[in-house]
Amino acid sequence: MIGPIQALTFDVFGTVVDWRSSIIREGQAFRHGVDWAGFADAWRARYQPMLERVRSGALPWTPLDTLHRMSLDALVADFGLAGLSADELDHLNRVWHRLDPWADAIAGMTRLRRRFTVAALSNGNVALLVDMARRAGIPWDAVLGAEVARTYKPQPEAYLETARLLGVAPEACLMVAAHNNDLVAASALGFRTAFVVRRTEHGPAQTTNLAPERAWDIVAEDLVDLAVKLGC
Amino acid sequence: MIGPIQALTFDVFGTVVDWRSSIIREGQAFRHGVDWAGFADAWRARYQPMLERVRSGALPWTPLDTLHRMSLDALVADFGLAGLSADELDHLNRVWHRLDPWADAIAGMTRLRRRFTVAALSNGNVALLVDMARRAGIPWDAVLGAEVARTYKPQPEAYLETARLLGVAPEACLMVAAHNNDLVAASALGFRTAFVVRRTEHGPAQTTNLAPERAWDIVAEDLVDLAVKLGC
Numbered sequence A, B: 001m002i003g004p005i006q007a008l009t010f011d012v013f014g015t016v017v018d019w020r021s022s023i024i025r026e027g028q029a030f031r032h033g034v035d036w037a038g039f040a041d042a043w044r045a046r047y048q049p050m051l052e053r054v055r056s057g058a059l060p061w062t063p064l065d066t067l068h069r070m071s072l073d074a075l076v077a078d079f080g081l082a083g084l085s086a087d088e089l090d091h092l093n094r095v096w097h098r099l100d101p102w103a104d105a106i107a108g109m110t111r112l113r114r115r116f117t118v119a120a121l122s123n124g125n126v127a128l129l130v131d132m133a134r135r136a137g138i139p140w141d142a143v144l145g146a147e148v149a150r151t152y153k154p155q156p157e158a159y160l161e162t163a164r165l166l167g168v169a170p171e172a173c174l175m176v177a178a179h180n181n182d183l184v185a186a187s188a189l190g191f192r193t194a195f196v197v198r199r200t201e202h203g204p205a206q207t208t209n210l211a212p213e214r215a216w217d218i219v220a221e222d223l224v225d226l227a228v229k230l231g232c
Helices: A019-030 A036-045 A045-054 A064-075 A087-097 A105-115 A127-134 A156-166 A180-188 A225-228 B020-031 B037-047 B047-055 B064-077 B086-097 B105-115 B125-134 B156-166 B180-188 B225-231
Strands: A008-009 A118-121 A142-145 A173-177 A192-196 A217-219 B007-010 B115-124 B143-147 B174-177 B191-195 B218-220
Touching: A019 A036, A019 A087, A036 A045, A036 A064, A036 A180, A045 A064, A064 A087, A064 A127, A064 B037, A087 A127, A105 A225, A118 A127, A118 A156, A118 A192, A118 B125, A127 A142, A127 B115, A127 B143, A142 A156, A142 B125, A142 B143, A156 A173, A156 A180, A156 B125, A173 A180, A180 A192, A192 A225, A217 A225, B007 B156, B020 B037, B020 B086, B037 B047, B037 B064, B047 B064, B064 B086, B064 B125, B086 B125, B105 B115, B105 B225, B115 B125, B115 B156, B125 B143, B156 B174, B156 B180, B156 B225, B174 B180, B180 B191, B191 B225, B218 B225
Parallel strands: A008 A118, A008 A173, A118 A142, A173 A192, A192 A217, B007 B115, B007 B174, B115 B143, B174 B191, B191 B218
Antiparallel strands: none
16 A cells, blocks of 8 residues: 655656657658658667766766767767758757657646656756647656766665655655566655656657556556546 | 846845744734834844855855754744744744735736746745745746855855856846845846835834945835836
């Protein structure tokens, strides 16, 4: 049985927004003849290694926008994008500010927010998350996570600083994520856990995070299902 | 002429919410026979000296909820409240989480938010501001300010860290406040400035901040007037 929850802390990329389809959609509208699916996958494949450079101390604290840009600069030649202007590259890098939510996300979060504080606990920087929320209508009560803690998930301080800023004990926070490893890290700190199944985050051939790998407190098909399961 | 603005950063106590009337209202419903107006004024009179203890380094970083409680503990005997239980004192201390907005605030901010990012740049801690916003319906895009910068206004980092987290240059931030000294500090860092006239923040006999003391970029009668003056 799950104890009393006061705040829901959300992973964002993959859990609330569909980054892969959004990058493909925007890329295809921007330029024909580029393998935008391959590009999206290659860009995201550099994500965890980049975060690890910061977590390990090889890089000082660096916001995600800057890490995205470092990865993008390393990819453009391989995908026939080397001719982009500086403005075009800046615009492309900020596609992460313009990701679309999954179809259930806004409806589910709007219901959840009636009863619980809903906060981003993301590796995205605050400006990225605020721009995304304004464009997509994501109803955050607070945008927290890695940047305010100055460390990336799954480092403990990203979770603990978010709970502390919300004034809520970890045991009264429900971490909502489509990734088992995010929930492993949060649960080790006392957070309650909700796994949301996102079977196509990585496209139709996804092989990871298709099912819960532990007995999480809640397993939900999407965020509307989570609202139902929390009685909202 | 004012340059292009991307984000509005708001002072909260006195500018968005009417702390004095809210404390009096809640106090009178809680217990008769107490001078709640005198109590509210005495509590707030200890506010800047408490912040100064943190700004000066005499105290380490301490969130506003804790400073409010230190001040409250020093006041209870003088106002006949020494018999309150620990739970009652905790509840009273959190009246700052339950302040009511000025009558124009929600309507004005809702209009402003259509066009600009609206963020709290307050000395209130994040949990206080989130609770207040959820109760009152204040439509923040982000709740930032002193606690995420770990220093109190008017220290420069409180303003600069908020602008940095928003990804907006100070020159594209409009600081909105009912207090001339807040705008003095912000404008020294490059922020644009909007003075909102709140003639009864300190009650009917208010003597301070009745008028702009410099040529601020905008002077508004309230937040709806600010929306009109910004073309929202």
